[in-house]
Amino acid sequence: MCPVSKPLPRMKISINQQPFDLPEGAVLTAALAAFAARAPFAVALNGQFVSRTRYGAQALREGDRLDVVQPVAGG
């Protein structure tokens, strides 16, 4: 019999208050791809700024909140 592989664990995070379901341990780069973020943008994780140099190394956890922001007009 062929062994049945267990499904990879998933985690739920929010990106700009939208729920996303990602593989457990996904890094920020994967989350941004799932969100289809468009440059230019900047990111904060759980309220803390994350430099773009760390996108590939920043692992995410269940319940994490991402903010992806872009330039807009302002006063």
Next chain:
Amino acid sequence: MLNEAFPSPSSLANEATQATQASTAPSMPPIWQPLADASSTGAATSEDQLVLYGERFSSRLLLGTAKYPSLASLSAAIGAARPAMVTVALRRQTGGTVHAAEQPGGLPVYDTLRPLGIPLLPNTAGCQSVEEAVNTAHMARELFETDWIKLELIGDDYTLQPDPVALIEAAARLIRDGFKVLPYCTEDLVIGRRLLDVGCQALMPWGAPIGTGRGVANPYALRLLRERLPDTPLIVDAGLGVPSHACQVMEWGFDGVLLNTAVSQASLPPQMAAAFAAAVQAGRQARLAGPMLERETAQASTAVVGMPFWHQRSPTK
């Protein structure tokens, strides 16, 4: 003294000397090139430039970019006013299939501003905590590639007035992180001093609550701030409604003004932008020209001696 309508000749002489010294200080190449005819745009002459954190600007007008009826109107207003900087902000991006151009005031604004080469001043508008403001500033620095930040930390949703305590803490952290902080504050003198103590090199006191167009709500306190902080660049930010408001604060000796709604919500924003630029220039020129002192009693302008038909009157009259 505030009882004087205008400053003493000696203080004006000091201001003129400082303006001359600024012009002889090592110059930095201007990013935003003024038009050849500075007088028509309200831009400062090369001898009298706005100096913030060691950088020199040809204009004493800063302009917001929000609430314009169109991008064309925004571009035309900027072209008419030739401001020293324009303010921008950060907001959440809509993900998925929504195109960036469909988000109001979004990327098309940025794409419009970038080719102009005008210095951008990101703000932390809407932030209500130190953490929000500091992290927004860091995101702005990475995204806009500038150390400039207009620090807004709101303490009340109705008046949108700054939270003075949190403002000082946030300013201190951002100064330590290498930002050039322009704090949006009230006209409170002690708060102003605390902001300077933590490293701010300029202040932006409000004239009146944001977007009200009321002009200067507390002229006494605002002029007191100017008098007590004579060496600090002070830019009146928020609440100005018409060019005469801007001219007035420049006559009082303030170093610049920042406004948004007064231009963007005018019937003809480009024309209003030009009017404000001229008003800022006129107020500054008046300040440096040394206005006359106010008097309590009338004093005839025309000489009395030689008045025809004059006859010596009897002592009883």
